[in-house]
Amino acid sequence: MRRCRSSPTAGFKNRLAERAGDRFFSGSGSVPLPFFFQGVPILPPFQFQVEGVDRSTLARVGRLETPHGVVETPAFMPVGTLATVKGLTVEQLRQAQVQMVLSNTYHLALRPGSEVVAELGGLHRFMGWDGPILTDSGGFQVFSLARLTKLNDDRVVFRSHLDGSPLELSPERAVEIQEQLGADFIMCLDECPPHDVARDKVLIAVDRTTRWAERCRKSQRRVDQALLGIVQGGTHLDLRTRSAEALVALDFPGYAVGGLSVGESPAEMYTTLDGTVPLLPADKPRYLMGVGRPIDLVEAATRGIDLFDCVMPTRNGRNAMAFTSLGPIRIKNLKYQKDTRPLDERCPCPVCAHHTRAYIRHLFLVNEMLGPILVSWHNVAYYQQLLRELREAVRAGEGAEFRRLQLARWGENP
């Protein structure tokens, strides 16, 4: 392994100090500073350290410090849309060795409302998860789930997917909601156009995303949250470059790659990552939003991505698909009727320690909710296990070998 200990993100710390100082001495800002010692604000422990880079791929292992604990990267965040990773208790998340969860601003803003969450002590207390949390900006859902009625540089106006009620989101409001929720990482509002849109629309989205990112940064009041920029640009490498350069100039403490996994092929996604990741600062965390299948995690991590999120382990788990080290299996299949093996014979998770394929198949066939629970739990644990093994491989300088082995194991059915 090439040793590549980068220094802490000094720029980020300095910027925080500056902003915290501003507000401390001016007395402005409605959100209290999180840590005081004898009247002096103490900086929250955001820090990212690349502990090592792989010998033959761009993969790296890192240590991401947050106010709610450390995340070893590359890391996968299961999705807790409505302040719950569907079907799993926080204890089960911990047993699956989950380090950080994602929650959805759009959904929480509608129900129960970000003000309610704030009043109840913030998202960590609300959902009983004391580890790190990341919230998205709500933008993705506004563009994909809600019915858009107006979009201009100022803001986006849309109708709720629940009852059609009119709502709007601006960069400032996206930050405000996320400050009420209180996650450790929050995201800039971005415009995420569909995959099949014309290039000029993507260009407009890129530039709007940059302007919105600047406004998000300016509107940030809390100093105990790290705000990440989101690179857009579809599969157009020149637009990705344009987006990345503009955002890097704004000096965010971390960068997400958005607008992927929205309908393009895996090959297009990987090519886009090949062109985009090297544009991002090496000493800051890189987050690939909404990705993906186990193979996508391996392909993207070996291209230098540090963070992932996806509904796949839980959504597919509810639909009786279990991820295993030999590829996914459909547990309802008749061939598992008397199969006394665990879902994955290589898996150390509590589900695989205690339950057989035959039992879990039975649960699904009789519509018992324990079926979706157990397969979701295993899948989340499997994703954690996969990245744990990947981190070990990268530490040993064997990322390429790890990828080769995994791809061979998964075969035609990744």
Place this chain on the structure above:
Amino acid sequence: MRRCRSSPTAGFKNRLAERAGDRFFSGSGSVPLPFFFQGVPILPPFQFQVEGVDRSTLARVGRLETPHGVVETPAFMPVGTLATVKGLTVEQLRQAQVQMVLSNTYHLALRPGSEVVAELGGLHRFMGWDGPILTDSGGFQVFSLARLTKLNDDRVVFRSHLDGSPLELSPERAVEIQEQLGADFIMCLDECPPHDVARDKVLIAVDRTTRWAERCRKSQRRVDQALLGIVQGGTHLDLRTRSAEALVALDFPGYAVGGLSVGESPAEMYTTLDGTVPLLPADKPRYLMGVGRPIDLVEAATRGIDLFDCVMPTRNGRNAMAFTSLGPIRIKNLKYQKDTRPLDERCPCPVCAHHTRAYIRHLFLVNEMLGPILVSWHNVAYYQQLLRELREAVRAGEGAEFRRLQLARWGENP
């Protein structure tokens, strides 16, 4: 506390020894004996010891030894109809301090089939629960859920509630299925008439239940399961007496009171228990089937009942009703929107340790499955907690005081 250490159930042990010996030397029986030491069958550790009787009520505390561990009585069994207590993992059951679970023969015989469960190593291994299990005979579901087509002394013919396919059950088949499932406690097939049926029909059911009980006993092949008789007779005390006397003469290792909680009033149920429980041997466990609300547990335990089962904690939990030490609450109610208290402030369960009413209400309002999971889990833990406190009170000779206090706490809303 009156010290009332009864001796182990010598009759039961002798009968087991006799039967085991019979089969060992004759070599008959297709089910292998469970424990051997140098060719000699070792008796399974079924034993019931009344450790103490209350000073001012008929409540007693006992110790029920089974091949899968000890149950302190009075005890409540959550219902795992299809080899799963709905929504809860076996780990969560243990954390709720559940000692024994009930599973339903009728449902398991239909799906996945008792032969399949046997082939997979029996019910304990199938569901991953290594504690004691009790299975009912299937009779209750045949009479309540299925469509009956023929009932005579020989057997009952009915149609599956799932697909209408024709099925039948006899005392011998009920035992055979339960031997394939392999629970620790199995139940005689009984006829459980509806609450509002005429007295002469109840008499017929009582006598048929006695004849079936005798056939069940004769058909029992395994020696590592305790077969319990079921007293019928509706709310007719003379018929309860007739039933109890006939079954006690057959010397079962324990007795259930069936045919209650089928539509009669609580007062009728308690009066029936007043008349029935004293007819049952003091040194054997007494099981009140299908009961009930927390207040019913207290009322029945102080009348000398040792075992209970009911779907109420899980079914009501799925429907957003939480049992608490101050009575049940409907967690969807608007008044809990910002209530940061746990479901029950006196409850030590994991749900109450980590989650607020506000959060659990949110989960139900947005249809997240974690809502039903958490309230089911709490309710099951609450039932265990209630009986634990009741056992402590009885050990201190304060059963009557405990009942008085509980009833006062629950008030108008038990």
